[in-house]
Amino acid sequence: MAKKFLKTLxxxxxxxxxxxxxxxxxxxxxxxxxxxxKSKSYTTNVIIENSSVIxxxxxxxxxxxxxxxxxxxxxxKRTTLDKLEDSDxxxxxxxxxxxxxxxxxxxxxxxxxxxxRYESSIKYNGKAKYLRVSLENLMTKQFxxxxxxxxxxxxxxxxxxxxxxGSNILKVSGPESVVSQISGAMATxxxxxxxxxxxxxxxxxxYDAQGNEIDTTKLTMNISTVSIEAAVLGTKxxxxxxxxxxxxxxSYAVAxxxxxxxxxxxxxxxxxxxxxTSLNVPAELLDISEMSDSLTTTIDIxxxxxxxxxxxxxxxxxxxxxxxxxxYETEVFNVSTSRIEVEGLSDKYTLEFxxxxxxxxxxxxxxxxxxxxxxxxxLKLDASGLTAGTHTVHLTLADADTGYKLASGxxxxxxxxxxxxxNNSDNSTNSGSGENTGNSDSQDTPASAEVEPEDGAxxxxxxxxxxxxxxxxxNNN
Numbered sequence: 001m002a003k004k005f006l007k008t009l010x011x012x013x014x015x016x017x018x019x020x021x022x023x024x025x026x027x028x029x030x031x032x033x034x035x036x037x038k039s040k041s042y043t044t045n046v047i048i049e050n051s052s053v054i055x056x057x058x059x060x061x062x063x064x065x066x067x068x069x070x071x072x073x074x075x076x077k078r079t080t081l082d083k084l085e086d087s088d089x090x091x092x093x094x095x096x097x098x099x100x101x102x103x104x105x106x107x108x109x110x111x112x113x114x115x116x117r118y119e120s121s122i123k124y125n126g127k128a129k130y131l132r133v134s135l136e137n138l139m140t141k142q143f144x145x146x147x148x149x150x151x152x153x154x155x156x157x158x159x160x161x162x163x164x165x166g167s168n169i170l171k172v173s174g175p176e177s178v179v180s181q182i183s184g185a186m187a188t189x190x191x192x193x194x195x196x197x198x199x200x201x202x203x204x205x206x207y208d209a210q211g212n213e214i215d216t217t218k219l220t221m222n223i224s225t226v227s228i229e230a231a232v233l234g235t236k237x238x239x240x241x242x243x244x245x246x247x248x249x250x251s252y253a254v255a256x257x258x259x260x261x262x263x264x265x266x267x268x269x270x271x272x273x274x275x276x277t278s279l280n281v282p283a284e285l286l287d288i289s290e291m292s293d294s295l296t297t298t299i300d301i302x303x304x305x306x307x308x309x310x311x312x313x314x315x316x317x318x319x320x321x322x323x324x325x326x327x328y329e330t331e332v333f334n335v336s337t338s339r340i341e342v343e344g345l346s347d348k349y350t351l352e353f354x355x356x357x358x359x360x361x362x363x364x365x366x367x368x369x370x371x372x373x374x375x376x377x378x379l380k381l382d383a384s385g386l387t388a389g390t391h392t393v394h395l396t397l398a399d400a401d402t403g404y405k406l407a408s409g410x411x412x413x414x415x416x417x418x419x420x421x422x423n424n425s426d427n428s429t430n431s432g433s434g435e436n437t438g439n440s441d442s443q444d445t446p447a448s449a450e451v452e453p454e455d456g457a458x459x460x461x462x463x464x465x466x467x468x469x470x471x472x473x474x475n476n477n
Contacts, residue, residue: 039125040081043071044089046111046131050096054135060175061095061133062218064106072113073125080118088116093131100135108132139179143170145204145226146184151192153232158267158312159191160231168226170204174219183209189228199229233267235312240264240301241280242321246289253328254288255365256403259321264301265312272308279304286323295323326365330407333374335360340411341398344384347418351383354412360395364404372404379409386415 046068054061070091076084093109100107111129115122147162170185185204203225206214242257264279285299302310302317311317337353345351360379362372378398386393395409 035077035079037075038078038081039073039075040084041071041073042084042086042089043069044086044091044113045069046091046093048093048095048131050094053095053098055138058138059135060138060218061107061135062175064132064134067130067132070111070113070129070131072129074115074122075125076118076122080121084115084118084122090114090116091129098133105136106132106134137176138173139176140171140173141179141182143172143182143185143206144168145170145223146186147228147230148186148188149191149230150188151190153191154193154195156235157195157232158235158265160197160233160267162189162228162230165199165227165229167223171222172206172219173221178214178218181208182206182214187226187228189230191230191232194232197229197231199227201225201227234270234273235265235267236273236276237263237265238276239278240319241278242286242323243281243283244286244288244323245283246287246291248288248325248328249290249292251328252292252325253363253365253405255324255326255367257286257321257323260319261316264316266305266309267312268309272306276306276309281321286321288323288325291325294325297321326367328363329366329369330361330363331369331372332359332361333372333377334358335374335377335379335409337411339375339377340379340381340395342381342383344382345386345415346384349383349386349388350416350418351386352414352416354390354414358395358409358411360409361407362404363407368402368404379406381411381413383413383415386413388415388417390414 046063048068051061072089072091074081074084091111091113093111095109098107098109108130111131113124113129145164145168147164149159149162153159164187172179172182172185184207186207187202187204189198189200189202191198204221204223206216206219208214240259240261240263242259244254244257248254266273266276266279279301281299281301281304286295286297288295298318298320300317301319302314305311334357336357337355340353342351360377362369362377364372379395380398381393381395383393390412391414392410392412395406395411397406
């Protein structure tokens with residue numbers, strides 16, 4: 001049985017071996033037709049390693065020609081290619097293998113491309129791929145970050161101090177061609193429409209000398225954001241008050257003081273603003289001693305603001321001030337006693353003027369006296385301390401801001417006790433408007449003290465006469 005099987009197996013052995021070979025070849029052909037070897041292109045980004053080698057050379061590199069993204073071809077079985085994606089490949093550029101070109105500016109690094117899958121089943125086609133870079137000197141500079149704002153605070157408020165909290169030193173590194181253009185660094189906070197202090201974290205911005213913003217994509221900075229705070233303060237309009245020191249030359253007087261501004265807007269916290277009602281400039285800055293000509297000067301008024309208060313507009317700080325000095329003259333006016341306001345009279349007394357008009361000497365510049373008449377002069381009498389009897393009392397101007405001065409002026413008055421019955425029908429006293437009505441009880445006090453003439457008046461002897469100046473007489477009209 002075994003011999004018969006062996007004889008059958010070995011019979012026509014050549015044909016049988018040929019059939020086996022043919023069958024294998026046929027299988028191989030069929031297999032290759034079903035899963036052939038093909039080529040396919042893939043694209044991936046280049047990963048750079050050991051870049052510190054370049055920076056250690058104090059150089060900055062930049063990829064050129066778009067070579068930081070590489071496209072390559074591989075060959076593999078169709079079934080393998082169908083399973084591979086771009087994300088399966090990595091292309092690494094080792095900067096330690098950089099080869100400089102002849103121009104000394106450019107260099108190339110050969111890329112090592114690998115696949116995370118089926119690496120042993122694929123073949124990379126074509127020539128080697130390279131990363132091409134340009135080199136230039138690396139530059140590092142430091143800048144102080146300046147605080148800045150954009151927008152306008154709410155009406156009635158003003159911007160106060162704007163500060164950067166924490167570190168404000170920015171260190172910038174990058175190609176010399178870019179870093180050398182940087183002129184400054186700025187952090188900007190938005191204050192548009194706000195009425196309270198604000199803070200924010202902002203990204204610093206770099207500018208060139210012309211104020212153009214610098215592109216920072218090629219730069220590295222030690223600070224990504226900074227904290228900035230902006231104070232928002234209240235505002236207030238206050239008058240500017242100027243005073244003088246000294247006395248002009250004989251027969252001259254201050255006609256007026258003029259300045260660029262009458263009021264200025266200041267800012268500060270409420271506690272500080274509540275304390276300021278005016279900005280008073282020291283008189284020592286306007287010394288008119290023995291002067292006969294007008295004085296013009298400039299004054300920095302910001303120096304005289306109280307602590308915690310500043311000008312809203314710094315342009316208001318320097319003010320031009322003129323003290324007009326003019327020839328001093330005097331004129332005599334016959335003023336009705338109805339133009340004299342009586343103050344301080346005890347209700348125990350009544351007061352009557354002996355004369356219905358009294359002469360008063362008014363001193364001032366020609367311009368001040370030109371339009372003045374007796375009917376425009378309002379006087380004041382201090383009757384406090386007067387007792388029953390006849391007195392000669394000094395008068396003062398009821399309005400101290402007229403510009404002109406009362407050089408001399410007295411009135412003779414009679415003071416009487418009021419009757420015990422309180423009937424004042426037979427007596428009259430000078431009221432606040434100058435009318436004579438009423439009686440008063442007596443007080444055991446001395447007659448009123450003499451009142452000295454106001455500043456700027458000519459010398460008087462207490463009788464109403466003047467020692468200098470040109471005097472004329474104007475009747476009450």
